[in-house]
Amino acid sequence: MTWQGLITMSLGAILIENFVLVRFLGICPFLGVSKKMDTAMGMGMAVIFVMTAASAATWAVDAYLLKPFGIEYMETVAFILVIAALVQIVEMFLQKAVPALYKALGIYLPLITTNCAVLGVAIINSDLGSGFLESVLFSFLSGVGFTFALLLFAAIRQRLEFAEYPDAFEGFPIALVTAGLLAMCFMGFSGLEIFP
Amino acid sequence: MTQTMRQFKNGLIDQNPTLVLLLGMCPTLATSTSMTNAVGMGLAATAVLICSNFAVSALRKLIPEKIRIAAFVVIIAGFVTAVDYLLQAFVPALSESLGMFIPLIVVNCIILARAEAFASKNGVMRSALDGLTMGMGFTLALMTVSAIRELLSAGSLFGFRVLPEAFPSIGIMAQPPGGFIVLGVVIAVMQAIRNRGKARPAA
Amino acid sequence: MRDDFAEIENGVTEPAPSGEGISPAEAKKKRELSKYLGVTVNVLQALRRFFKKDSMPNLVLVMVLLTSVTAAGLGAVYAVTSVTIEENDQIALNKTLNDLFPGQALLFTETSEGSGIYQGRNSEGELVGFGVKTLADGFAGKGSITMMVGIDVRTQSVTRVSVMKQRETTGFSLAAKRDPFLEQFNGRSAPFVIGEGVDAIAGATVSSEAVAQGINNAFALLETEGSP
Numbered sequence: 001m002t003w004q005g006l007i008t009m010s011l012g013a014i015l016i017e018n019f020v021l022v023r024f025l026g027i028c029p030f031l032g033v034s035k036k037m038d039t040a041m042g043m044g045m046a047v048i049f050v051m052t053a054a055s056a057a058t059w060a061v062d063a064y065l066l067k068p069f070g071i072e073y074m075e076t077v078a079f080i081l082v083i084a085a086l087v088q089i090v091e092m093f094l095q096k097a098v099p100a101l102y103k104a105l106g107i108y109l110p111l112i113t114t115n116c117a118v119l120g121v122a123i124i125n126s127d128l129g130s131g132f133l134e135s136v137l138f139s140f141l142s143g144v145g146f147t148f149a150l151l152l153f154a155a156i157r158q159r160l161e162f163a164e165y166p167d168a169f170e171g172f173p174i175a176l177v178t179a180g181l182l183a184m185c186f187m188g189f190s191g192l193e194i195f196p
Numbered sequence: 197m198t199q200t201m202r203q204f205k206n207g208l209i210d211q212n213p214t215l216v217l218l219l220g221m222c223p224t225l226a227t228s229t230s231m232t233n234a235v236g237m238g239l240a241a242t243a244v245l246i247c248s249n250f251a252v253s254a255l256r257k258l259i260p261e262k263i264r265i266a267a268f269v270v271i272i273a274g275f276v277t278a279v280d281y282l283l284q285a286f287v288p289a290l291s292e293s294l295g296m297f298i299p300l301i302v303v304n305c306i307i308l309a310r311a312e313a314f315a316s317k318n319g320v321m322r323s324a325l326d327g328l329t330m331g332m333g334f335t336l337a338l339m340t341v342s343a344i345r346e347l348l349s350a351g352s353l354f355g356f357r358v359l360p361e362a363f364p365s366i367g368i369m370a371q372p373p374g375g376f377i378v379l380g381v382v383i384a385v386m387q388a389i390r391n392r393g394k395a396r397p398a399a
Numbered sequence: 400m401r402d403d404f405a406e407i408e409n410g411v412t413e414p415a416p417s418g419e420g421i422s423p424a425e426a427k428k429k430r431e432l433s434k435y436l437g438v439t440v441n442v443l444q445a446l447r448r449f450f451k452k453d454s455m456p457n458l459v460l461v462m463v464l465l466t467s468v469t470a471a472g473l474g475a476v477y478a479v480t481s482v483t484i485e486e487n488d489q490i491a492l493n494k495t496l497n498d499l500f501p502g503q504a505l506l507f508t509e510t511s512e513g514s515g516i517y518q519g520r521n522s523e524g525e526l527v528g529f530g531v532k533t534l535a536d537g538f539a540g541k542g543s544i545t546m547m548v549g550i551d552v553r554t555q556s557v558t559r560v561s562v563m564k565q566r567e568t569t570g571f572s573l574a575a576k577r578d579p580f581l582e583q584f585n586g587r588s589a590p591f592v593i594g595e596g597v598d599a600i601a602g603a604t605v606s607s608e609a610v611a612q613g614i615n616n617a618f619a620l621l622e623t624e625g626s627p
Contacts, residue, residue, distance in 0.1 A: 004605070021372060022372055023226075024222050024225045024226040024375070028219070028222065073277060074277075074470055075277075075299075076276055076277045076299045077273040077277060077466070077469060077470075080269050080273050080302050080303070081269070081270065081273075084265070084266055084269055110265075111305075113265075113269075114305050114308060115303065116222040118303075119300060119302065119303050120296065120300060123296045123300070166384070167391065168385065168387045168391065169380070169384045169387075172380070172383055173383045173384035173387065174380070174384075175380070176380030177376065177377050177380040177381070179376045179380075180372075180373040180376030181373070183372040183376055184373040186372075187372070258461065262453060262458060263458050263461065266462065267461065267465055270462075270465050270466055270469055271465070271469070274469035274473060277473050277476070278473060278476045281477055281481075281484070282480060284480065284484050285480035285481075285483035285484045288487045
């Protein structure tokens with residue numbers, strides 16, 4: 001892949017087709033963990049790692065297990081098992097290596113298994129038929145995009161604590177409306193192309 | 197009120213999975229651009245919910261505690277794949293427009309949450325009923341959001357023009373920002389209705 | 400029955416003497432049968448202890464069984480639905496090919512398995528044109544753009560081009576759908592070169608070049624393989 005292709009892919013994954021604000025993947029952790037910047041950062045890193053590792057593993061499963069044996073219909077089952085196993089491993093690693101982060105993430109760590117973004121990126125790569133390097137790169141960049149949106153959002157939400165809004169909007173509703181405004185900003189990136 | 201009726205009220209209103217328990221947001225936002233998509237998604241998810249709750253409940257005594265999440269996930273993924281292929285074969289247009297959100301039903305928090313919270317602890321028929329009521333609640337939430345979005349962006353419902361031509365179409369309602377905002381407002385309204393019943397703490 | 404097992408478990412291997420009427424041969428058979436029974440019961444009990452509910456072997460067993468049953472079930476669903484899905488794909492393909500020749504209703508057949516060249520005949524059986532499927536190499540790598548090129552058989556010129564699948568950028572797919580770019584190929588013949596009478600999409604030169612090259616490839620493919 002050319003370096004122009006790489007930059008185009010980065011722009012696409014992070015801004016133009018941001019996983020959370022444009023593709024609607026990864027909303028649950030996005031809304032759940034974005035109250036504080038440091039937790040958000042930790043979650044973002046974990047998601048980037050899981051997305052990248054998962055896409056590598058699922059690509060291999062697809063290429064060496066599903067296709068050769070003609071059992072593509074097992075794709076969903078196989079992919080989700082791989083992801084569940086990976087998250088389990090990450091959990092065990094964090095528990096030993098970075099226990100503070102493990103505690104901070106709490107329930108949200110095993111919930112990465114049900115994060116639409118992880119399974120979503122695996123399915124997208126499978127549908128596009130990308131090669132190994134392409135898939136892994138795309139997943140990594142998409143994870144970066146997710147983290148980017150997450151951090152932006154956390155920063156806004158920390159400010160929101162001091163804002164006044166109707167009681168009925170307490171909690172998720174105000175977060176959703178804010179996310180909507182953020183998504184509107186991101187719409188400005190559509191059609192962005194750098195290379196003539 | 198019988199227990200069955202209570203379960204229905206629970207799934208549709210009191211513990212509506214999307215509007216109260218705040219689960220299953222991704223597919224809600226993504227498929228609520230039109231009512232046809234919303235109902236299609238809702239029915240597909242309900243089918244999976246009923247089947248997986250049934251299966252998890254039937255096998256609940258045989259699945260060891262340590263691997264229960266992995267086992268649930270395999271069961272759910274199996275039914276999701278089956279629904280996926282059935283849709284592809286018999287309703288290809290819906291399959292195309294829902295796209296990858298059909299396989300993503302696997303990670304719809306609602307299904308795993310109900311398997312864990314209800315089906316693994318209750319009998320088979322009650323669990324299947326729970327699947328039905330929760331699925332209907334999800335579909336109801338989807339229909340509410342998509343009705344607003346489709347009306348405002350295209351003036352139609354289910355593809356049939358409802359509002360007069362003179363009504364300006366608010367295109368952004370069909371785009372991601374519209375989804376976020378409409379869902380936020382709907383949940384806020386829901387919370388307001390539920391808060392009215394509760395005693396207000398002394399200021 | 401239960402008492403027999405209890406006796407066997409407790410190490411009594413000989414059946415209680417049952418009194419008159421049993422010959423030595425029958426008695427010997429009875430003794431052997433109960434020995435086999437004893438062994439079987441012991442093995443079953445050992446298995447039950449081995450696969451106790453929360454033990455590792457049981458975890459593995461349950462997962463393997465569950466996955467196998469799921470795989471078998473899905474295999475059945477797939478077998479049943481794949482026929483209908485293929486029919487649907489055929490209908491969709493026919494529609495795509497027909498869209499390349501607007502205003503006509505043609506029947507398309509592939510020249511040979513996997514060739515990607517489809518011959519379109521009208522209701523009188525006359526060969527009207529070809530639909531050629533080619534891959535083009537854009538930004539995103541080899542074969543990143545899949546195209547269908549309609550070629551009229553008499554004039555050997557393009558009837559229409561459509562982009563079926565691409566992983567370039569979203570902007571490109573939107574622009575490609577905007578007809579001016581793809582329309583400029585209609586009615587003309589290969590070779591197409593960007594800059595010589597062919598305009599690229601602003602901001603997507605590489606992708607546009609790929610499309611032009613793809614159309615050239617389609618013509619080349621037809622030359623070598625598809626001539627009726």
